[in-house]
Every structure is written in structure tokens, then in C-alpha cells.
Amino acid sequence: MQTFDLEAQGLRALNSTLHAQADTTNQTQWKIVNPKGSHAIAVGLDAPIEVNIKGSTGYYCAGMNKQATVHVHGSVGPGTAENMMSGMVVVEGDASQYAGATGHGGTLIIKGNASSRCGISMKGIDIIVHGNIGHMSAFMAQSGNLVVCGDAGEALGDSLYEAKLFVRGSVKSLGADCIEKEMRPEHVTLLEELLERGGCNAKASEFKRYGSARQLYNFNIDNAY
Amino acid sequence: MCGIVGLFLKDTALEPQLGDMLTDMLITMTDRGPDSAGIAIYGDETTGNAKLTVQSNTPETSFDKLDNDLRKRIKGKVSMSVKDTHAVLSLQADQVAIARDVLAEIRPDVRIMSHGSTLEIYKEVGLPKDVADRFDIRQMSGTHGIGHTRMATESAVTTMGAHPFNTGIDQCLVHNGSLSNHNSLRRKLRRLGVHIATENDTEVGAAYLTWKMQTGSTLGEALTSSLDDLDGFFTFVVGTKDGFGVVRDPIACKPAVMAETDQYVAFGSEYRALVNLPGIEGAKVWEPEPATVYFWSHNAAPTAQEKAA
Numbered sequence: 311m312q313t314f315d316l317e318a319q320g321l322r323a324l325n326s327t328l329h330a331q332a333d334t335t336n337q338t339q340w341k342i343v344n345p346k347g348s349h350a351i352a353v354g355l356d357a358p359i360e361v362n363i364k365g366s367t368g369y370y371c372a373g374m375n376k377q378a379t380v381h382v383h384g385s386v387g388p389g390t391a392e393n394m395m396s397g398m399v400v401v402e403g404d405a406s407q408y409a410g411a412t413g414h415g416g417t418l419i420i421k422g423n424a425s426s427r428c429g430i431s432m433k434g435i436d437i438i439v440h441g442n443i444g445h446m447s448a449f450m451a452q453s454g455n456l457v458v459c460g461d462a463g464e465a466l467g468d469s470l471y472e473a474k475l476f477v478r479g480s481v482k483s484l485g486a487d488c489i490e491k492e493m494r495p496e497h498v499t500l501l502e503e504l505l506e507r508g509g510c511n512a513k514a515s516e517f518k519r520y521g522s523a524r525q526l527y528n529f530n531i532d533n534a535y
Numbered sequence: 536m537c538g539i540v541g542l543f544l545k546d547t548a549l550e551p552q553l554g555d556m557l558t559d560m561l562i563t564m565t566d567r568g569p570d571s572a573g574i575a576i577y578g579d580e581t582t583g584n585a586k587l588t589v590q591s592n593t594p595e596t597s598f599d600k601l602d603n604d605l606r607k608r609i610k611g612k613v614s615m616s617v618k619d620t621h622a623v624l625s626l627q628a629d630q631v632a633i634a635r636d637v638l639a640e641i642r643p644d645v646r647i648m649s650h651g652s653t654l655e656i657y658k659e660v661g662l663p664k665d666v667a668d669r670f671d672i673r674q675m676s677g678t679h680g681i682g683h684t685r686m687a688t689e690s691a692v693t694t695m696g697a698h699p700f701n702t703g704i705d706q707c708l709v710h711n712g713s714l715s716n717h718n719s720l721r722r723k724l725r726r727l728g729v730h731i732a733t734e735n736d737t738e739v740g741a742a743y744l745t746w747k748m749q750t751g752s753t754l755g756e757a758l759t760s761s762l763d764d765l766d767g768f769f770t771f772v773v774g775t776k777d778g779f780g781v782v783r784d785p786i787a788c789k790p791a792v793m794a795e796t797d798q799y800v801a802f803g804s805e806y807r808a809l810v811n812l813p814g815i816e817g818a819k820v821w822e823p824e825p826a827t828v829y830f831w832s833h834n835a836a837p838t839a840q841e842k843a844a
Contacts, residue, residue: 346807346810347807347809347810348807349807366810366820368805368806368807369805385806385820387790387806403820404820406790406792406822407790425822426787426788426825444787444825445785445787
């Protein structure tokens with residue numbers, strides 16, 4: 311286990327040290343202490359390492375992640391795991407706005423609540439939230455899965471493409487072109503796997519599925535002002 | 536971008552450290568707003584007295600014998616304490632209106648930053664650290680306070696464009712965001728006789744709240760109607776004599792983090808601003824909901840809609 315004191319050693323030293331870890335590194339376990347809400351912690355990682363952050367982080371933690379597992383033992387600021395490609399990011403606390411935005415792959419697990427715009431423009435990432443999510447989540451989400459064990463805020467899935475949204479609790483309102491869809495056996499199977507991956511204490515049968523009505527895909531003169 | 540910090544103390548033992556704690560929080564927010572900074576502190580109250588915090592770009596001449604000159608004209612008690620470009624004038628509460636008129640006549644270059652019984656506002660152009668040093672904010676005690684670091688987007692970097700803005704007696708406003716309908720709203724308010732000095736968007740927001748309250752709204756009602764009447768992005772923090780309030784626009788893209796312990800309620804644009812507060816590890820930390828008015832007051836538990844602010 312390598313321990314890094316962010317307050318003493320600084321952000322640039324941390325990220326360059328983590329970037330220097332190759333596929334074959336033997337230093338696979340990292341612990342970061344004193345994050346103190348700093349920005350851009352553990353961004354751009356590309357190695358099969360596990361990074362444990364002991365405390366809360368600021369903007370853009372674990373952005374652009376590839377391969378690595380980043381585990382935040384606290385809450386995270388805006389833009390966490392933004393544009394993730396692969397690997398896993400686990401947040402023990404809450405996440406601020408646009409968590410997992412534009413993510414192409416990998417898994418983001420938020421054990422508390424996520425704020426507004428969670429999974430905005432997601433492109434293949436799986437996002438599993440144990441609590442609630444805020445307004446405008448999954449706006450223009452293209453692919454991947456968003457699982458919410460709690461409630462969803464206003465305008466869920468506005469202008470949605472082909473991402474699949476599963477919500478156990480209430481949905482305050484659905485965004486344009488987002489509708490409730492039938493839970494077929496393949497969706498139950500997919501959701502069961504996601505719930506297990508996310509460590510959620512919930513049954514797939516308790517969820518509803520939401521997706522695109524596909525009415526905004528092509529230009530429609532009736533939608534013009 | 537801009538940075539906001541706020542600290543409302545429940546534990547009176549922390550009151551002597553209010554200025555010190557707020558200064559640390561303010562300096563942490565420097566990279567959200569390095570061009571100007573300001574702080575509103577709610578300190579001691581003397582019954583029957585009012586405080587006018589005034590500012591001048593030429594304090595050596597403007598503040599020279601200002602207390603004497605004012606005393607002669609209003610024929611009442613006046614005392615003055617000068618801090619750099621600001622001075623706090625203490626006078627009888629019932630003489631504030633005449634003092635304002637006299638000030639405009641005898642010191643036309645002196646600008647009034649705030650009026651209140653406990654509120655003092657200090658703000659200037661410059662790095663937050665330097666602004667806090669100039670006014671010796673660290674040494675100030677009080678029950679609660681609000682700070683702002685500014686990165687100007689809508690108007691010039693000037694003292695009068697810095698925050699907080701005084702909206703009424705013992706009330707102030709700070710803003711992170713930008714209002715997009717401030718020109719039309721300024722014209723409307725000016726037609727109604729409201730005085731607005733600058734081209735700054737937040738001053739219009741402050742004038743709007745003042746006008747709403749002068750025409751019968753409580754602060755809570757004024758903030759609620761601001762959600763309909765103000766266009767643009769905002770996280771507002773308002774200071775009142777008893778506490779502070781928070782409201783975010785419905786889109787809520789301007790950040791806000793709150794923390795509460797048995798000792799305090801704290802506000803920060805980012806969690807970073809809160810990390811050195813005592814007991815933060817065990818604090819309840821959350822983001823205020825969009826389009827929801829929050830108040831914390833020494834008079835009551837948190838309420839979504841305080842009616843008598």
C-alpha cells in the first residue's frame with residue numbers, strides 16, 4: 311500500500327505519480343489522505359490500480375478514468391468520473407452535479423445521493439445510485455445504464471437517445487421524449503446484474519424502466535417554433 | 536464564477552473567532568474570484584444606535600474630522616472608527632435619514648456601504664487575502680457573517696461592483712452567477728423611483744429585493760418572487776440581523792454546499808472552503824435544493840419560508 315498525503319505533497323505530484331503506473335506496476339494499492347475537497351484528484355488514470363481517497367473531493371475527481379478503481383471515502387464535487395472510459399469509481403457519500411457526465415464505459419457507484427444532471431450525455435457508462443438523483447439527469451443520454459434506487463428529480467431523460475434508465479422510487483417529471491417502458495425479461499436480467507455490481511439491497515422487480523420515445527430523432531416541423 | 540462563504544454560529548464561544556474563520560474560508564475561494572472581495576459581519580449591537588459603514592477612495596481627506604462635521608450638523612451623538620478606506624459611523628438610529636442627507640452634502644465622495652444596527656460591510660478591489668488584511672477582518676467577532684470573492688462577468692471591477700450589497704437595514708446580498716434581464720429590470724425599477732448607482736447586475740438584484748420589501752414583502756417572499764422575476768443564473772446568500780438565507784435558481788448550476796454541526800451552519804461555493812472548520816468530519820453536509828428558499832435564524836429552527844425576516 312502506497313500512501314500519499316495530498317496536502318503535503320501536492321496535486322501535480324500525485325497525478326503524475328499515478329500516471330506513471332504502467333499496466334505491469336506492482337504498486338497496485340494507493341491511499342490518498344487529506345484530499346480536503348481539492349479539484350482533479352486522480353484524473354486521467356490508465357492502469358489497473360486501486361486508489362482509495364480518505365475524505366471528500368472537489369471538482370472532477372477520477373475524470374477520464376481508464377482501468378483504475380477509484381474509491382472515495384467521502385463525498386465528491388461536480389463532474390466526478392466525467393468522461394470515464396473503463397474501470398470503476400465508487401463514492402461512499404453524495405455526488406454533486408453532473409456525475410458521470412459523457413462517460414463512455416466503466417461503472418460509477420454512488421452510495422449516497424447524486425445531484426442534478428447525473429449522467430448527462432452518458433455514452434456507455436453504467437451509473438448506479440443508491441439514493442436519489444437531481445433534476446435533468448440523463449439529459450441527452452446516448453447509451454449505457456442509469457440505475458436509481460431512490461427517487462429522480464425533474465425532467466429525467468430529456469431528449470434521451472438509447473440509454474436505459476431504471477428508477478425504483480418516484481420520478482418528479484419526465485423530460486421531453488422520455489417515457490416509461492415495459493420491463494422485459496432481458497431488462498430484468500440486466501438490472502439484476504447491475505444491482506449486484508453496485509452492491510444494492512434492492513430487487514429488480516421494484517424498478518420501472520424509462521427510455522426514449524424516439525420522436526425527436528428526426529426533424530419534425532411540428533416541433534419548430 | 537464567484538465564490539461565496541457564510542458562517543452562522545450557534546455556539547457563542549466561537550464568536551470571537553468569527554472573523555478569523557471567515558477569512559480562511561474567503562481566502563480558500565480566491566481562485567473562484569480574485570478581482571475583488573467583500574465581507575459582511577454582524578457584530579455588537581448598541582441599543583438605539585445605528586451603524587453606517589462608509590467608503591471613500593480618499594479616506595485621508597474624506598474621513599478627516601468627519602465625525603465632528605457630522606455631529607455639528609445633525610446635533611446628535613456621532614462616533615467614527617476608520618479602517619483603511621472604510622469607516623463605521625455610530626449614531627442614533629432616529630438620525631440616520633438626516634445623516635445620509637448631510638453626508639451627501641458635506642462629503643459627496645463618501646459612499647454608504649451598509650446601514651444596520653449590527654451589520655458592517657467591507658469591500659474593495661483586490662485579492663481576498665489583501666482585502667481581508669486591509670480591514671483586519673481576522674480580529675472581528677460576531678454572530679454571523681458572509682463573504683464574497685468576485686470574478687466579474689457582467690460589469691466593471693470596481694469597489695461598488697463588489698459584493699455584499701446592502702438591501703435594507705441589517706440586510707445584505709451576495710451573488711454567484713449572472714442575471715440576464717438586469718437591464719430591463721433596472722429600467723423598470725428606476726421608473727418606480729428606486730435608486731441604482733451602477734451597471735452591475737447584482738446591484739439590480741439587491742435593489743429588486745429592497746423594493747419588494749419596501750412594498751410589503753417579507754425577505755422570504757421577496758426571495759421567492761425573485762425566482763420568477765430574475766432571469767439568469769444565481770446562487771444568492773442573504774444576511775439578516777438574525778441569520779442568513781440561501782436560494783438557488785431552478786437550474787442550479789452555480790455550486791453551493793452547506794454544512795451543519797451543533798456549533799454552526801456554514802455555506803461554501805465549494806466544500807474546500809469548509810474543510811478547516813471545527814468538527815467538519817462529523818458535520819451534516821448537503822447541497823441546497825434548487826428553487827427553494829432556506830433560512831437559518833437565531834430565533835428559530837431552519838424553515839423553508841421565514842415570514843418575519
